[in-house]
Amino acid sequence: MDVLNDILDTLDLKGALYFRTDFSAPWGVTVPELQQAARFHLVVQGNCHVTFPSGAEIDLGPGDLVLIPKGRSHILSDRSSANAPPLETVLERAGFTGQGVLVWGEGSAHAATQMVCGHLSFRGGADHPLLRALPEYMLASAATRARTPLLDEMLRLVARTVFSGEIGSDAAVTRLSEIVFIELLRAGIAEDPQLGAMLEALRDKQIGRALELIHANPARPWTVELLAAEIGMSRSRFADRFSSLMGVGPMAYLADWRLQKALALLDDSRRSVQQVATQTGYQSPAAFTRAFAGKFGLPPTEYRRALA
Structure with a gap:
């Protein structure tokens, strides 16, 4: 993708x-x-x-x-x-x-x-x-x-x-x-240089592939080990290379990206908060609400009301 x-x-x-x-x-x-x-x-x-x-x-x-x-x-x-x-x-x-x-x-x-x-x-x-x-x-x-x-x-x-x-x-x-x-x-x-490193990550054969996997299926229970295995790198080399290019570790990137996808999904009033939680990889609406409120300062239900 x-x-x-x-x-x-x-x-x-x-x-x-x-x-x-x-x-x-x-x-x-x-x-x-x-x-x-x-x-x-x-x-x-x-x-x-x-x-x-x-x-x-x-x-x-x-x-x-x-x-x-x-x-x-x-x-x-x-x-x-x-x-x-x-x-x-x-x-x-x-x-x-x-x-x-x-x-x-x-x-x-x-x-x-x-x-x-x-x-x-x-x-x-x-x-x-x-x-x-x-x-x-x-x-x-x-x-x-x-x-x-x-x-x-x-x-x-x-x-x-x-x-x-x-x-x-x-x-x-x-x-x-x-x-x-x-x-x-x-x-x-x-x-x-900083922007260049970021765009290099998108084009890198292995890190770029890891990003494709995360973006194609953010709800999957990814781990550093699983991503590294998928792209053919050792766990430590993958984590170091990803962090060096992206400025953040792979699990932190995944957590933040799930919340950005959640923001986009909440724009669609046809999806319930529970559906958004499931589609973005959270085990329960409660876990999703805690993570969302911690990032954006208000729970997803209040965010949606503010949009309306």
Whole structure:
């Protein structure tokens, strides 16, 4: 099975387009934190300076895209601007209704910077070693795009679609943004050691196979010994290799993954809590409830009521 596909489906990856911008210098905006989300900004025309809470700074030019995987606050600006009001203030002052183009800045009517801005969200409570391995930001520069033709093609298509103004263009971009995220993950192998190790695990002949077994049947009573035997490794070598690549031991990974699958299954009101417990490998609803509450802070019945 495709483990990465199962991870992103279970965590409920969804794209959302905010708007496209026409910013004329001097301009600046402080983008607030957004939990369980990854924000992205694609520069179509002009330049954008990005400042992160850690103090890191990058400059984006035409064709560059930055993804902030963990939804952290950041500042977008023209370098000449020392004023970066909160996004909410900018939207109010600009009279932006959520439709069309966000126009902002004190310069001429001619826009200096045009961007496509949006975010990708995950289910509340979504957690996985892959998400935890994501860096503060991911940059798709001209060099990155040259190495990854499919990512380059997707970003070109995003830009063309947004500015086409055709019916359904926003919906198309939200779907395309999900593909861009996946291609950025693949490109991240060469850019970030921790993310590279995580993706290496998915491709590793033996560890990748162990992950396939867990994801194909999380309810099976797996043990380290059983998984090691299935993939032809000794118990100790398997446990060490899995932990080294995934950043967590195989049994801890299994326990966490069962709870992520439970979150997804609880979205379906036709399944009882007992059925969800059985499908995710728990011996009883009581054991499932204890594990669920320990991870998410409330029992599954209350979680389901909150969804409703």
